Amino acid sequence: MKSFFSVLLFGISILGFSQTNTYEISFENAVHHEAEVKVTFPEIKRDTLSVRMSRTSPGRYALHEFAKNVYAVKAIDGKGKTLKITRPSPYEWHITGHDGIVHLSYTLFANRGDGTYSQIDETHAHLNIPATFMYAPELSNRNIKVNFKLREDLNWKIATQLPLVSGSTHSAPNLSYFMDSPTELSNFHLRKFQLGSENSKQTIQLALHHNGTSKETDEYFEKVKKVVTAENEVYGELPVFDYGKYTFLACYIPNASGDGMEHRNSTILTSTRSLAEGGMERNIGTVSHEFFHAWNVERIRPKSLQPFDFEEANMSGELWFAEGFTSYYTNLILCRAGIVSPEKYVEGLTGAFNYVWNSPARQFFNPIEMSYQAPFVDAATSVDPVNRENTFISYYSYGSALGLALDLSLREKGLNLDDYMKLVWTNYGKNEVPYTVEDLHKTLNAYAGESFGNNFFNGYIYKSGMPDYKKLLASVGVALQQNTETPYFGANIRIKDSVGSIQRNVKIGSPAYKAGLEKGDVITTINNKPFTNDQKFDDVIKQYAVSDTLSIRYKRLGVEKTAIVTLESDQTYEILFSEKVGVSPSKQILAKRKSWLKVK
Numbered sequence: 264m265k266s267f268f269s270v271l272l273f274g275i276s277i278l279g280f281s282q283t284n285t286y287e288i289s290f291e292n293a294v295h296h297e298a299e300v301k302v303t304f305p306e307i308k309r310d311t312l313s314v315r316m317s318r319t320s321p322g323r324y325a326l327h328e329f330a331k332n333v334y335a336v337k338a339i340d341g342k343g344k345t346l347k348i349t350r351p352s353p354y355e356w357h358i359t360g361h362d363g364i365v366h367l368s369y370t371l372f373a374n375r376g377d378g379t380y381s382q383i384d385e386t387h388a389h390l391n392i393p394a395t396f397m398y399a400p401e402l403s404n405r406n407i408k409v410n411f412k413l414r415e416d417l418n419w420k421i422a423t424q425l426p427l428v429s430g431s432t433h434s435a436p437n438l439s440y441f442m443d444s445p446t447e448l449s450n451f452h453l454r455k456f457q458l459g460s461e462n463s464k465q466t467i468q469l470a471l472h473h474n475g476t477s478k479e480t481d482e483y484f485e486k487v488k489k490v491v492t493a494e495n496e497v498y499g500e501l502p503v504f505d506y507g508k509y510t511f512l513a514c515y516i517p518n519a520s521g522d523g524m525e526h527r528n529s530t531i532l533t534s535t536r537s538l539a540e541g542g543m544e545r546n547i548g549t550v551s552h553e554f555f556h557a558w559n560v561e562r563i564r565p566k567s568l569q570p571f572d573f574e575e576a577n578m579s580g581e582l583w584f585a586e587g588f589t590s591y592y593t594n595l596i597l598c599r600a601g602i603v604s605p606e607k608y609v610e611g612l613t614g615a616f617n618y619v620w621n622s623p624a625r626q627f628f629n630p631i632e633m634s635y636q637a638p639f640v641d642a643a644t645s646v647d648p649v650n651r652e653n654t655f656i657s658y659y660s661y662g663s664a665l666g667l668a669l670d671l672s673l674r675e676k677g678l679n680l681d682d683y684m685k686l687v688w689t690n691y692g693k694n695e696v697p698y699t700v701e702d703l704h705k706t707l708n709a710y711a712g713e714s715f716g717n718n719f720f721n722g723y724i725y726k727s728g729m730p731d732y733k734k735l736l737a738s739v740g741v742a743l744q745q746n747t748e749t750p751y752f753g754a755n756i757r758i759k760d761s762v763g764s765i766q767r768n769v770k771i772g773s774p775a776y777k778a779g780l781e782k783g784d785v786i787t788t789i790n791n792k793p794f795t796n797d798q799k800f801d802d803v804i805k806q807y808a809v810s811d812t813l814s815i816r817y818k819r820l821g822v823e824k825t826a827i828v829t830l831e832s833d834q835t836y837e838i839l840f841s842e843k844v845g846v847s848p849s850k851q852i853l854a855k856r857k858s859w860l861k862v863k
Contacts, residue, residue: 282306284405286396288371288388289412290448296374296383302367304399312365313400315355317393317573320379321443322524322560324577325643327379329394330354335370356397371395376514378445378524378531379642385417387449387472389514391524391531392442393573400574403438411448418450422470424529426506442573443526447472447512454484455508458491459501466508467491473515479538486543487511489600490551493861494558496599497592497681498688502557504528509557511550515542523549525556547602552593559684560585563692566699581700582634583724587662588684591670599861606840608860609741612667613838615660616732621834623771624656625727630665631700634658652768665723668730672719673711674855675738683710700724739856740841740848749833750809754780756800762787763800778815778826786817804830 285303292299304312316330330353338346341364349357358365373394376382382389388411396409410432413419423446425433435441447470455468469484495501501509505528513532524531530553536542560568565581579585598608628636633656639645640655670680687706691698704724708716722728733743753773756763763786769776787793789803790813807813807830815826841848848856856862 282405284399284402284407286407286409287412288390288395288409290383290388290414293383293385293388293414296372298371298373298383298388298395300369300371300396302397304365304367304402305363307361307363307365307402309401310359312358312361313351313355314358314367314397315352315400315574316397317442318354318575319571319573319577320391320393320524321526321571323379324579324582324637324641325639326576327394327642328354329380332372332394333369333397334372336367337369338365338367340364340366367397369397375520376516376518377520377522377533379522382518384518385414386516386518387447387514388414388419389519389533390446390448392444392446396441398438398442398573405437407435407438407441409433409435409441411446413448419448420451420453422447422451422453422510422512424506424508424510424526439570440527442571445512445524445526445529445531447514449514452477452480454480454487456488458495463501463503465501465504467511468508469511469513471511471513471515473513473537474517475515475538479543483538483543483547486547486600486602487550489602490547490596491554493596493600494551494555494592497555497596498558498685502562502692504557509554511554513546515546523553525553525561527561528557530554530556544602548593548597551596552589555589555592555596558688558692559589562695563687564695564697566697569697576638578635578638580631580634581698581703582637582658583630583662583665584700584703586659587630587664588666588680590659590663591666591680593663595860605856605860605862610839613836615663616838617836619656619660619664620729620732620836622653622656624654625729627654628656629727630658630661630724633661650768653771665730668723668732668735669719670859671735671738672715672730674859675735676711676715678711679858683707686710736838737841738852739859740846740852741856742837742839742841742844742846744837744844745832745834746837747832748809749835750804750807750811750830751833752800752804752828752830756786758794758796758798758800758803761794761796763794774828774831778828780815780817780826780828781819784817784819784824786815787823788816790814791816 287301289299316333318326320327338348338358340346340361346361347359351357373381373383376389379391381391381394411421413431421431423433423444425435425444428434449472451470451472453470455466457464457466459465469487471480510529511532512529515534515537517535519533519535522533532549534542534546536545565579565585567579568577594608594611597603598605636655673679690706704716704720736743752775754765754769754775755767757766765782765784768782769780809830809832811830813828815828817824
């Protein structure tokens with residue numbers, strides 16, 4: 264340790280980096296998921312230096328206690344004297360007795376490759392910075408240099424949005440940028456292209472860590488290029504990336520955990536699906552979603568997330584727009600780019616549509632309040648049972664459904680959502696002025712008229728109303744229909760060993776709910792008929808009709824009980840082209856559909 268710190272200190276003194284915090288990370292024990300981290304904090308003015316691990320990660324809204332994976336923490340001063348370390352909290356260390364310099368070292372365990380955590384093994388070092396590096400809050404405005412000690416025996420290279428200093432050393436202008444800069448060390452494939460006007464071309468690159476072939480990389484990169492180009496057309500220009508490039512950090516490997524996470528000039532994409540086994544089609548949606556965030560959330564930034572807090576949960580009422588409208592564009596962009604067919608895109612709206620508009624949760628929270636739930640649901644963990652099935656709608660899905668409604672409503676006026684997003688970009692994103700919900704409301708009023716904007720926000724954002732989708736979808740030749748003759752029970756039931764177990768909280772207002780059935784109940788017979796093991800519960804219910812009364816015999820906590828369930832009409836929607844239900848759209852309607860989907 265002394266030899267490392269003395270060499271590092273010498274380097275700092277001769278190069279004049281006295282106001283730079285310097286990191287080094289190495290991976291000699293990668294096989295056991297460990298890294299060794301060394302940090303130097305020079306010119307410390309206070310007697311006690313407080314260092315900590317973050318509790319949050321950019322793009323995530325819940326707390327994540329990264330300190331639990333840190334151990335063997337040691338510190339010496341500039342003369343090599345061992346320093347006293349105390350723990351005032353689970354995620355904080357106080358270091359005293361220093362001479363103005365603290366050399367800190369620790370071991371990190373990391374074995375989850377996703378958009379929040381880090382993973383270290385002999386396939387790669389997948390580093391999300393908050394999950395990897397300690398920091399000193401009082402020194403957060405200092406420059407940072409970090410040396411990633413590559414495993415040359417494993418042919419590792421470095422992919423990151425951090426600017427290169429030299430060799431394997433990169434820099435960051437401050438702690439916030441450092442924390443927002445995930446880094447992939449592996450033997451990845453690199454592809455790049457340039458996009459932009461003649462005088463402002465920027466580089467878009469894909470660093471793809473996978474077990475596939477170069478040919479597969481080339482084929483996938485062509486899809487990435489199509490997505491990037493289609494999203495650029497929405498806004499009319501790329502953001503100005505800080506160092507002239509944007510990097511997709513993709514890990515499609517068996518040991519990854521599926522995820523996607525946006526950052527200022529890069530994004531993490533992780534999946535266990537290889538390109539050869541479905542990933543070519545199924546992974547590209549995450550590319551579409553995350554790159555759209557380069558505008559919407561990274562630069563069109565909610566004021567509630569500015570600055571990002573690394574010590575507490577980050578709550579925002581704008582996620583229905585930041586995440587939800589981005590989700591609306593996710594698959595629409597795939598359609599516009601020719602990656603999915605218009606028919607597949609439209610029919611694919613059905614699942615999220617039913618999830619949102621058949622949920623009882625709208626009686627409890629509007630889209631803003633749903634956004635407030637993020638710290639409880641965004642990869643958050645808890646051991647106590649919750650009632651999310653009845654009280655929460657994902658702001659991704661809710662916002663996506665509202666994005667569809669707003670787009671089609673604007674198109675009825677000869678306007679469109681693309682141009683509204685351009686205006687939000689011009690007013691807030693391009694110059695990076697943080698916005699509020701009220702700012703979005705005012706911008707819609709300015710774009711589409713005060714009456715239109717007020718009706719949309721007062722009816723569907725500040726309240727939980729449902730737009731007239733049947734009319735809106737019909738305007739672009741799309742049918743919205745329900746089969747009200749299908750019976751509905753209202754509980755998720757799995758038949759095994761000739762009994763039916765209720766798997767989830769029963770939906771509020773459903774026939775099963777009204778009858779007093781609950782999660783964990785075990786149904787033994789319906790109208791005195793037992794189940795057989797090869798049956799599915801939905802098939803059992805389809806034998807009956809709407810308004811039929813069922814006598815349910817069940818066990819709860821070992822006690823036999825009975826209930827009476829009266830079946831109701833299934834409220835499930837289906838979305839599909841009007842032609843499929845025998846309605847031929849007019850030329851005018853087909854032109855509107857083409858304009859919406861930008862079919863080429």
